[in-house]
Amino acid sequence: MGYPRKLTRRFRAFDNFAISFTIINIISGIFSAFGFGMEAGGPRILIFGWIGVSVMVLFVGAAMGEIASAYPTSGALYFSAGKLAKRHRGAWSWYTGWLNFVGQVGGTAATGYAAATFIQAFIAMQWPSYEVTAQRTVLITAVILLIQALANTYTVQLVALVNRISVWWLLIGMVVIVVALTVVPDHHQPASFMTHFVNNTGFSNGIYAAMLGLLVTSWTFTGFDGSFHMSEETVKATVNTPKGIMRAIACSAGAGLILMLALVYAIRDYAATASSAAPPVQILIDGLGVGTAKLLLLIVIGAMLFCGLANMTSNTRQIFAFSRDGAMPGSRWWHSVSLRTRTPVKAVWLAAACPLVLIIPAWWSHTAFTAIVSVNVVGLYLAYGVPIFLRLRLNDFEPGPWNLGRYGKLVAGVAVTWIVISSVLFMLPQVSPITSTTFNYAPIALGVVLLIATVWWFATARRRFQGPVSYGSPDEVAAMDLI
Template sequence: MPDPTLTGRTRRTEHAPPVALDDDATLHAMGYPRKLTRRFRAFDNFAISFTIINIISGIFSAFGMGMAGGGPRILIFGWIGVSVMVLFIGAAMGEIASAYPTSGALYFSAGKLARRHSGAWSWYTGWLNFIGQVAGTAATDYAAATFIQSYIAMQWDYTPTLRKTVLITAAVLLVHALLNTYTVRLVAVINRISVWWLIVGLLVIVISLVSVPSHHQHAGYAFHYANTTGFHSAVYAGLLGLLVTSWTFTGFDGSFHMSEETVQATVNAPKGIVRAIGYSALTGLILMVALVYSIRDYAAEVSSAAPPVQILLDALGQGLSKAILVIIIGSMLFCGLANMTSNTRMIFAFSRDGAMPGSRLWHSVSPRTRTPVKAVWLAAASSLVLVLPGWWSHTAFSAVVSVNVVGLFLSYGIPIFLRLRLKDEFQAGPWHLGRWSRPVGVVAVLWIITSNVLFMLPQATPITASTFNYAPIALAVVLVIATLWWFATARKSFHGPVSYGGPDEVAAMDLV
């Protein structure tokens, strides 16, 4: 059972609900001094997850996968079903975020929730979250590079290639790293702008798709099924189509990771998670329906280099399609920036507890910006490594997406599973699920297991060097390294989240 002196909580009873403590007092009670500036309010915290989920980026970047694997039936009804499952995960995570509002987020809570072997649970949760977050940044910026090339091809005589995609991705990663290094206050402002960019952009896209085309598909088109994956099993193809929604709904742990920079984090962080998922589910469904009913030539569009771009061109013409592409590219760039910001905070916290090579370097904080600048560049370099196979692989994007989803959702599932094992011993925060905590957690864990199996399976046939889903290999490499390192030295030196002392001691260490 977590030590109440470390969590800063008292046992919840019917007559004495938990009360949110002062932010610094809560952090000090968990054994950490304040090193980061609390510049995020409720809307800012929500904005980070809403921007990372980013329905415009997620739907447009993976829409072709859904068209091939199941078509409109899976795209629309799969969106509804998976959104509900993800909401269960978000609610279960929110309850944990309220109890442990730290930048360490998932790996910290795993260490605190484990009855035994807390160091090992925390270690593996942290490494899964790290590789998942790195892959999220990589996949988003890779998708942005793809759409940037589509725009350039509309404007000039330009032929997109795999190598050009990797080079543009590297340039985007560089820009995002520079922004996180030198303009930290601007990043917070950009995250607020991104929410309105998404909302206004969604309205522009949906209104255009509804009002401009001369005709749309018939009402029953939502039930149309299509399978162009090459796999003969309709069920298997349909399951692959669910990956569109699963990929879109990643990164909402961003609100959790920003806890140490959020005002009233014990309440605002969990609310940020749940609100980001809920609003994304509703607005995403509207966008999905608008796109599906704007399809004209299914065979030609699904076989094009960028199916959603071809749908826009066929439905809206080149002029308006260019304007909408700007909206899509902007959304992807906002998403990639927010991804890197969240990833950096995870690296900072994990290194703070001595769990990464060169930990002292990665958790150092810039005296000027009060942010972990060196961790920013580690995040950028790691993301670039993951997209390098795109130099020759046609399935690089789907593989990086798989690494993103499997890594993140496993790291989501571990603390939820450990919380279930604690039952009534769990020390709840001010935001909790009450009697619904256990059923919500069970559903969340079951869906995480199911979706992760799907992402590890082959996604294209025939399986060749250029179509092979290298996600299992990438994840295996990370887990093997983490395991070898764990048994070689880490199990002796890393015992889970580190406490820097009692509340009064760490309060004296505050740097801001």
């Protein structure tokens, strides 16, 4: 790909799958956004929306996998955008990289914030006198980010080991939760309950509310570009990277549907559950009792912490690669690699600091979580969409060993269509009436990043950044290999 090697190839096929599966993280995604889905569409959207969005995401993953097979680098999306563009390669690469960056930051922030929320729910269950506050949620999130940054500063073997553990934590944890919710409760909803529709968003239009409810599934299915970002550290990356993406999406789709059905049918009092501080926790308490609920809540919190760690790992590699090509402020800092651990340590701490800035509005905003989720979904999916769109326009695309053959353009077309629809949807207001505390500030956060990127591009970057840097021919790069 034109780069001297700085990162070691120690990720096996399972490790590559594990990082995307961990970031998608069905337990974290479903438990953190389930309450929003109960108000925006209810069971009908939670279940059928999951199925529909899962299918669309498989199209996106397949289109991305084909590109990943052709360009297996840490730069991933922005690198491939620069290579696939017919003209203005630097600009396409620049904006893709910044969209990917803000989406990754949003994912790390949202996962940490969700973990902090559930940690407080557990503390309140254990010690009823504990007062849950938005300020404490922000502070706990900051501690979580600190711990995850420390874990990421050590060797890539440690990260790979943790991700392997997280896969089994997720699968076994999901089975335990589903079995408990199926066997223990003495009351379940009737089969027809899956068609029950609810609109408590404040908007009178039911279709609009139902579309908002798709956020639950879309938020869960983000971050599978993690496999792409880890390709420089994956053996046989041209095959194992796209397989990692597709396996992570497919396994998450099937397992997530089972978990979603178990939660929906275990709801006892819909109105009371929906209005509780953490609806999934209330479902566990109503069906299983406080003691069992606390034990299962530990599984959920563990899944969220694993998810945040993998998110930060992926974000770090994107920062490392983008800085390697001189596309970020202080690039010389962020692409340096520790000689002891062979990891981009400085990029790790930037990947921890930026999410902390993003969650600061949660100190006073009641809708901060859904706004952060929207930043995550929109930023990432637009970054996914750019190289897929460019591949769609390219008639002489040279695929890698893993490819879609004659169906490549059809799959890419479906993927781009879904990305456009979902991106527009999640920039819109999510709660009515719209006030300073319910306002969806995702467009502002995304707009600020794009404005800075645009000003910087026209001021200086367009004259020095022409897209991914090539250090020379394969033989020349091999001669300067750093490992």
